[in-house]
Structure formats: C-alpha cells, structure tokens
Amino acid sequence: EPEVTQTPSHQVTQMGQEVILRCVPISNHLYFYWYRQILGQKVEFLVSFYNNEISEKSEIFDDQFSVERPDGSNFTLKIRSTKLEDSAMYFCASRNRQGASGTEAFFGQGTRLTVV
Amino acid sequence: GDSVTQMEGPVTLSEEAFLTINCTYTATGYPSLFWYVQYPGEGLQLLLKATKADDKGSNKGFEATYRKETTSFHLEKGSVQVSDSAVYFCALTIFGNEKLTFGTGTRLTIIP
Numbered sequence: 692e693p694e695v696t697q698t699p700s701h702q703v704t705q706m707g708q709e710v711i712l713r714c715v716p717i718s719n720h721l722y723f724y725w726y727r728q729i730l731g732q733k734v735e736f737l738v739s740f741y742n743n744e745i746s747e748k749s750e751i752f753d754d755q756f757s758v759e760r761p762d763g764s765n766f767t768l769k770i771r772s773t774k775l776e777d778s779a780m781y782f783c784a785s786r787n788r789q790g791a792s793g794t795e796a797f798f799g800q801g802t803r804l805t806v807v
Numbered sequence: 808g809d810s811v812t813q814m815e816g817p818v819t820l821s822e823e824a825f826l827t828i829n830c831t832y833t834a835t836g837y838p839s840l841f842w843y844v845q846y847p848g849e850g851l852q853l854l855l856k857a858t859k860a861d862d863k864g865s866n867k868g869f870e871a872t873y874r875k876e877t878t879s880f881h882l883e884k885g886s887v888q889v890s891d892s893a894v895y896f897c898a899l900t901i902f903g904n905e906k907l908t909f910g911t912g913t914r915l916t917i918i919p
Contacts, residue, residue, distance in 0.1 A: 734909035798851035
C-alpha cells in the first residue's frame with residue numbers, strides 16, 4: 692500500500708542551526724502539506740504546496756521556514772535558524788486532489804525535532 | 808476561526824469496555840469532519856469521516872455521527888480491544904479550503 696515516508700524519525704539540533712526535514716509523498720499525489728504538533732498541543736497546519744508553489748501558509752510559517760520539492764519525489768521543510776520553540780513533531784501529508792469535501796489526506800509517521 | 812475541541816486524555820479502559828471520545832467544533836463554513844488515528848510508531852491514518860449533517864462515519868467498529876445542532880462528532884466503539892490503543896485526533900476541513908484543523912488528540916490505552 693502506498694505511504695508517505697518521512698526521514699529522519701527523530702532529529703536533535705542545536706539552537707540556531709538549520710534543519711531539513713524530508714518527506715516522500717505518495718507518487719501520484721499533487722498536493723503536499725506540513726503540519727506540526729508541539730507536545731501536548733494541537734496539530735497545527737503550517738503550509739500547503741501545489742504545482743511547485745505555496746498555496747497557503749499559516750502565521751506560524753514565517754521567513755525562517757521554507758519548503759521545496761527539489762526532484763519531483765521529495766518534499767522538504769527547511770528551518771533556517773532553529774529556536775527552542777520549534778521543538779515539535781512535524782507531519783508531512785499528501786493528497787491526490789484538492790480538498791473537496793471529504794478528500795483524504797495521507798500522513799507520514801512524523802519527525803520529532805528537538806532543539807537544544 | 809475554525810477550531811476543534813476534543814476530550815482531554817489520556818483515557819484508559821479495560822478490554823471490551825464502551826468507548827466515547829468527545830469532539831466539538833467551531834466552523835466558519837460547512838465542515839467535513841474526520842477522525843484520524845495514530846498507532847505507535849506510525850503516521851496519522853484516516854479512521855472515518857462524515858461530510859454532511861446526520862451522516863454517520865464508521866470503520867473498524869468505530870462510529871461517529873455528524874451533529875450540526877450540537878456541533879459535535881463524538882467517536883464511539885461498543886467493545887474496545889487492546890489493538891485500539893492509539894492516539895485519536897478529531898479534525899475538520901471547510902469545503903474549498905485545503906487544510907485540516909485538528910484537535911489536541913486523545914491517547915487511548917486499553918488494558919487486557
């Protein structure tokens with residue numbers, strides 16, 4: 692069964708360092724997303740990506756964040772200069788068509804980012 | 808804005824007990840409602856969904872009914888199993904909008 696794959700499963704980084712979280716969406720999907728969950732809080736939408744550009748982003752997704760689909764298979768989230776408050780579980784998701792009523796998004800298993 | 812409020816966890820039940828996890832929502836438009844589940848070490852998986860009022864979503868013995876009058880989508884199962892131990896997330900999307908709005912998740916542990 693096709694699945695969304697995220698690497699690494701856990702990343703520890705020092706404050707101020709750049710990190711890249713990687714995702715391989717399902718191959719025929721066209722819409723890609725990043726979400727995050729700070730421990731004990733809600734899963735929050737960060738950004739959606741379609742046709743090689745950002746289609747929507749939340750207020751969390753500031754200039755420190757960027758996304759890229761460099762090679763047609765990977766979908767990456769970069770944080771340029773990590774802060775302690777970036778520590779969270781980051782989920783990648785993909786969908787094969789736009790979010791019409793009830794369309795399912797498929798999620799990866801998440802990357803736990805710990806900033807120290 | 809749109810929001811989802813779900814029952815605080817963790818919830819611990821004995822096998823074969825009845826399960827209810829409450830979920831209520833606030834939405835600016837007409838939402839579709841979802842329950843996602845995350846088993847240990849895995850990603851979020853869609854458990855069930857409902858796209859209009861009074862619809863009942865069901866899967867693996869779980870059910871939830873879209874109640875517009877009470878803005879609720881409570882998850883129920885008549886007899887839980889140890890394998891149901893997971894984190895359950897209630898979520899919504901608004902038609903024409905791409906993003907999911909999630910609740911905080913409820914960790915469910917079933918003991919034999």
